[in-house]
Amino acid sequence: VDATLDLFHEIERLKKEKNAIILAHYYQEPDIQDVADYIGDSLGLAQAAEKTDADIIVFAGVHFMAETAKILNPKKKVLLPDLKAGCSLADSAPADAFREFRNQHPDHVVISYINCTAEIKAQSDIIVTSSNAALVVNSVPKDQPIIFAPDKNLGAYLIKKTGRDMLLWNGACMVHEIFSLEKITKLKIRHPKAKILAHPECEEPILHIADYIGSTTGILKYSREDSATEYIVATETGILHQMQKDSPHKTFIPAPPTNNCACNDCPHMKLNTLEKLYLCMEYETPEILMEEELRKAAKKPIDRMLEISR
Numbered sequence: 324v325d326a327t328l329d330l331f332h333e334i335e336r337l338k339k340e341k342n343a344i345i346l347a348h349y350y351q352e353p354d355i356q357d358v359a360d361y362i363g364d365s366l367g368l369a370q371a372a373e374k375t376d377a378d379i380i381v382f383a384g385v386h387f388m389a390e391t392a393k394i395l396n397p398k399k400k401v402l403l404p405d406l407k408a409g410c411s412l413a414d415s416a417p418a419d420a421f422r423e424f425r426n427q428h429p430d431h432v433v434i435s436y437i438n439c440t441a442e443i444k445a446q447s448d449i450i451v452t453s454s455n456a457a458l459v460v461n462s463v464p465k466d467q468p469i470i471f472a473p474d475k476n477l478g479a480y481l482i483k484k485t486g487r488d489m490l491l492w493n494g495a496c497m498v499h500e501i502f503s504l505e506k507i508t509k510l511k512i513r514h515p516k517a518k519i520l521a522h523p524e525c526e527e528p529i530l531h532i533a534d535y536i537g538s539t540t541g542i543l544k545y546s547r548e549d550s551a552t553e554y555i556v557a558t559e560t561g562i563l564h565q566m567q568k569d570s571p572h573k574t575f576i577p578a579p580p581t582n583n584c585a586c587n588d589c590p591h592m593k594l595n596t597l598e599k600l601y602l603c604m605e606y607e608t609p610e611i612l613m614e615e616e617l618r619k620a621a622k623k624p625i626d627r628m629l630e631i632s633r
């Protein structure tokens with residue numbers, strides 16, 4: 324890319340010229356969030372993808388999110404700045420192993436977290452995100468056994484919250500699994516008034532000490548409306564950009580991970596850059612493509628989720 328190019332200006336130009344919309348997740352780098360037309364959590368992004376009348380959806384997020392947008396918009400071009408932007412949760416549930424697991428429990432309803440591949444969605448009865456999971460689990464009749472996949476931490480949290488016993492797939496998010504209870508506790512001693520905000524993908528001991536547990540949108544809303552002035556944030560650091568923008572007078576401290584890395588960046592989310600975003604809009608590649616049969620099968624459980632969440 325020509326170093327003299329003003330990427331912000333070029334991206335705005337391409338949006339208009341191509342009738343393109345940029346949907347970005349809160350874990351994207353600040354520059355990408357600033358050029359996005361819509362920033363949201365997984366549910367908000369799926370709803371925005373369902374509603375848009377743009378010709379091109381540029382998805383600044385990870386592969387399963389762009390795939391969901393394509394499932395909902397077969398006629399639109401869906402672009403992802405870096406096709407390698409995957410997800411450890413989606414990777415933890417390979418389609419064949421999951422089919423075998425499901426076949427061992429044919430009487431179970433399959434509820435899958437949206438952080439999974441289209442192949443897993445196609446094998447699921449209903450999809451959830453972190454913001455509607457409890458609502459969806461509660462909508463299933465009480466005597467109906469449930470498989471929940473692929474996130475065991477979100478699953479365990481839901482079992483506790485809804486009182487429903489569910490069979491859990493053994494997957495986890497690499498970012499939310501590495502928070503250190505010991506380091507967070509020490510931080511809390513130094514900042515006794517700070518509230519702990521956590522994403523339900525975190526492990527149980529972290530959720531146990533949290534003042535609020537929710538999706539990225541939930542965490543952002545809580546920090547905006549709550550009266551405290553300091554927060555320890557146990558989720559990917561990208562969210563801090565909007566938190567700080569919404570509440571400039573408040574202090575947000577990223578929860579420390581067990582390793583010595585100072586940050587909790589998702590290596591997949593952070594593969595996208597402003598430069599790659601510009602290039603993918605200019606050349607309209609890489610594009611998300613999908614077999615129609617798979618798309619239709621994966622759409623059914625997403626539609627059920629969107630229906631319940633309206």
Ligand code: 13P
Pocket residue numbers: 349363364365366438452453454496522524537538539540
């Ligand atoms: P939400 O933004 O839906 O809370 O999801 C978090 C996440 O880990 C997305 O990859």
Ligand code: SF4
Pocket residue numbers: 350385409410411412413438496497498499559589590591592
């Ligand atoms: Fe997947 Fe975790 Fe990254 Fe979200 S933060 S994309 S769940 S690896």
